[in-house]
Amino acid sequence: MKTIVLAVVAALALGALAAALLTGAQRTAYQAYATSGARVSEPGHNLVGPTWSGEN
């Protein structure tokens, strides 16, 4: 039983780690689709709502 709990905890921890790493490595569309000629700063919060945190 101890092993099962340990495995579930480990699965959750690894999932959280994957979430942190993948979300950290995430690129936004304005970074991905800008050329060197474009000066893209903060693209604004429009179309995702002012409360959009940059997540989800």
Added chain:
Amino acid sequence: MARMKFLCDADRCIECNACVTACKNEHEVPWGINRRRVVTLNDGKPGERSISMACMHCTDAPCAAVCPVNCFYTTADAVVLHSKDLCIGCGYCFYACPFGAPQYPRVGNFGSRGKMDKCTYCAGGPEADLGTAEYEKYGSNRLAEGKLPLCAEMCSTKALLAGDGEIIAQIYKERVVRRGYGSGAWGWKTAYRETVAI
């Protein structure tokens, strides 16, 4: 009842990308998200054609069918809209869409790519018409103002037509008859399953 459609007269489109720019400006679309784009076929070769493409607002829309949370709905104008509150950003609509219309604010991993954004036919979203909440999520609602999508309204060569499908098809047919040629209404068979007699 009027059925909204887009029609790009490829014999007139000069790839000026003004429709793209107008769309971006009208709805304050962030960089990297292209609700409308101009694709050039046979670039630099004989028979080159440029087509301005966005969401075609299909009859029996594939995006709406495959959505795992059913976030799409069709208005009485046959405009296909979606709710960003329900969207989970799974990307299935992009797989199903024949025209590549859905866009995502983040591109790297599937897990956190954000809410899908696409052409609204300048008709906003499920929030109250012409409100701030609607504008912030979906852009302006020109249809509610008694106007048509800006991309079509400001097209300098009158290549991009929008509005009642029957009227714009009529305009296009008469153009083709008059000038004696036409490369067809791009995407109409895929989007509307109708035979355009040209």
Added chain:
Amino acid sequence: MEQDKKGVDRRKFFGALGGASGVAVAAAVSPLTATVAQAYDPGSAETKTRYRESEHVKAFYRTNGYETLKK
């Protein structure tokens, strides 16, 4: 003895599970047939027609079909 008792409990549990899966079959089969695009209904206020043939829109049709449109 104790194991026999357990077996009966489990059998009941499994029977219930079987019944539940039968219900699931019935529930699953009916929506499976619908393949036409369907979606949620945000309410009549949101799906109402917004397009009107205003002067603005008429001007658009006129200028786009000015050579040809007989209207």
Added chain:
Amino acid sequence: MFRELGRLQGRVSIPDAKAATLEQPQGRDWRQFREGWLPWIGALAVLGMLLALFAFYFTKGRIRLDHTEESGTKIQRFNAFERFTHWLTASSFIVLALTGLNYIFGKRLLMPLIGPDAFATLSQWGKYAHNFLAWPFMLGIIFMIVVWLKDNIPNRVDVAWVKAGGGFLGDAHPSAYRFNAGQKVVFWLVMICGIAMSVTGIIMLFPFSATDINGMQITQVVHALIGVLFIAAILAHIYIGSLGMEGAYDAMGSGEVDLAWARRHHDLWVQQQEAKTASGPQIGSRGAVPAE
């Protein structure tokens, strides 16, 4: 015109390669798969397996433990790391299976019950769980290769085991080493399906980095089809490991099994272990306990 035949690829002035596809009618084929075929295949596989197990349980019942003089003596079958590997993979698999099925059946079964808003929130979290718990699952698959591959190479004993019907048909108990042919089938099934799911999953986790739109569609089809078959197969594995066979759960629960059970199901393995330890520490660590 040629536009109905296939995909139209052009050139765009924006640095987004997938925007250069003007039209891809294959999207409609993919839709036909996802909305037409997949729900049926998934429902048939999962419900068919449940019904088969249900029928098996009522015709054959549980496979019982023989009570012999050795009942009550324990032998270690899986060590702590093996059990950890199993449960790491199993717990993430269960979440992956449920959230995966949610993509297919959620809007058909769950959404009418809880409403679109609650369902969207649930699916959003389900999506996160599916994406991020895929990583512990993949790690578990790698661990499984390390710890169990050597015991799962098919050999001649397996042929005899299959010929005897694995003990399911009739009362015979054919010989087996550490894993019998049925367990080897489960192992290789998990390996093949798990690796296929991992590869297609990684391709989909990083959309369009490896392939284009039609490649993404094919990847999704493969992922979904193997997924539902995998789920159906694992249902059988869960059944036989818990309800279907008395004593089987102990192997993964506590890691120790009854010596009588082990002798009956894995006689050659017990012989190996006895030879290895010469009735040493592995067997009878708790001493003989009278049979119940």
